[in-house]
Amino acid sequence: MALTAMDIFKLLPRTNCRECGQATCLAFAMQIAQKKAKLEDCPYVSDEAKAALGAAAAPPIALVKIGTGEKELAIGNETVLFRHDEKFHHPCGIAVRVSDTLDEAALADKIEKTNALKFIRVGQEIKIDLLALENDSGDTAKFAAAAKTLAEKSDYALILMTRSPEAMKAAAAPIADHKPLLYAADAENHQAMAAVAKDLGCPLAVVADGVEALADLVEKVKSAGVEQIVIDPGKRDMKDGLQALTLHRRAALKKQFRPLGYPPIAFAEADDPCDELLLATTFLLKYAGIVVVRTDTPQFILPLLTARMNIYTDPQKPIQVEPKLYPVGDPAENAPVMFTTNFSLTYYSVESEVEASRIPSYILAVDTEGTSVLTAYSGDKLNEKVVKDAMDKAGVENVVKHRKLIIPGYVAVLSGKIEEATGWEVLVGPKEAAFIPKFLQQVWKQQ
Ligand code: SF4
Secondary structure (H helix, E strand, C coil): CCCCHHHHHHHCCCCCCCCCCCCCHHHHHHHHHCCCCCHHHCCCCCHHHHHHHHHHHCCCCCEEEECCHHHCEEEECCCCCCHHHCCCCCCCEEEEEEECCCCHHHHHHHHHHHHCCEEEECCEEEECCEEEEECCCCCHHHHHHHHHHHHHHCCCEEEEECCCHHHHHHHHHHHHHHCCEEEEECCCCHHHHHHHHHHHCCCEEEECCCHHHHHHHHHHHHHCCCCCEEEECCCCCHHHHHHHHHHHHHHHHCCCCHHHCCCEEEECCCCCHHHHHHHHHHHHHCCCCEEEECCCCHHHHHHHHHHHHHHCCCCCCCCECCCCEEEECCCCCCCCEEEEECEHHHHHHHHHHHHHHCCCEEEEEECCCCCCHHHHHHCCCCCHHHHHHHHHHHCHHHHCCCCEEEECHHHHHHHHHHHHHHCCEEEECCCCHHHHHHHHHHCHHHC
16 A cells, blocks of 8 residues: 555654755655655665665565566566456466476477467467476476476476475576476475575465465565565365455455465366366456466467456557558459458457458558447547548558448448548448458459
8 A cells, every 4th residue: 555645754754854855854755655756865764764664665466576588477566456446467377287297208298389379369479478397206306307398498487386395496496597486385394495495586485275374374484585475375166266366365455464465376276178267267367376277278278368368458458450551461453441440359350350251451440549340439539530531541542443442330320421531432341340251252242
């Protein structure tokens, strides 16, 4: 919770010496509260006040970083319970489990398969973030060797999963510069596990059953010098998992309960991959920082990534494509020209159907500030003038020889006005993108 100017003022020397450039300590406190000044500008702030102000100013859910460079995953630092209150800041990491019992060939196969879990959706790449290596073999050397192979050959950051501090140290030490997440410290091993995490500078997951046990363990690990912490409430089924994740988020944000102010990790465990997907999606939506799954099948990973993309999209800023004329295929001067809005979901729906039609075409993405056709029309962001301006700007008349424009069926009402404004003949296209191939094959070809 942000400190008020009065909270800050109480921690200042209150001598009004003016050395900070402000007339009074209260004025300085107000500047700090508004983030217009830094605490260091006052040379007389005590160490106690610095610690108190620093702790109070810390985010209610800590930012935790796993991995480095292009593989880095940042989680936590969330500020709201509900996306519409602001936005969710750091997308939940998605991890796929890998067993250290796999032989060399199977491990290479797994790496190749998981490296391919990348998809393009509405013009953006979506992919998993982590591999979670489990010490199923119980063999320290095998665990360490698999960790090294994954660190070198996988495209993702790592979670190392063992309750043995010795095995953890053996696996994590050679790849410490990759900053794997160490999973996990529990009631029995927390001292040794915290020592490994602190020595290697790696983030550490803490697992316990129940709020009090988890809070207690977090405090112990923290006092051992570990700052980067991920918490596991230890619940695996839908009801208890959702309840625990919600409780932790509320405790961190609403009660400012610091011991639970860390991003949580959740495990989706079910025999049926559909059940696993349901569990994982539920935990992802509320409020896991990392979700770990067993499946590496693209048809189960893609919906999970799509759900994440949706929930972590800023509701105030729709995803947009650049407003311009896009060729689809290799269109000639007699190719159809249609327009749609620059809302990514709308644009890519139209583009994929035009591709499916196998008729090379031009799509003019009109700037409607990233809103869909009907929303833009309702808000007067899509009218005959906007369409004409977009056509002029893109120089459409120089690209094709005909003067026929296909417009979305939802704005058929604009056809007369667009014809008047542009001088082009208007063909009213289908309302739904799915009918574009049929329209192009049956209507356009008759033109
Ligand atoms: S320098 Fe510090 S003590 Fe002096 S007026 Fe500013 S805040 Fe107050």
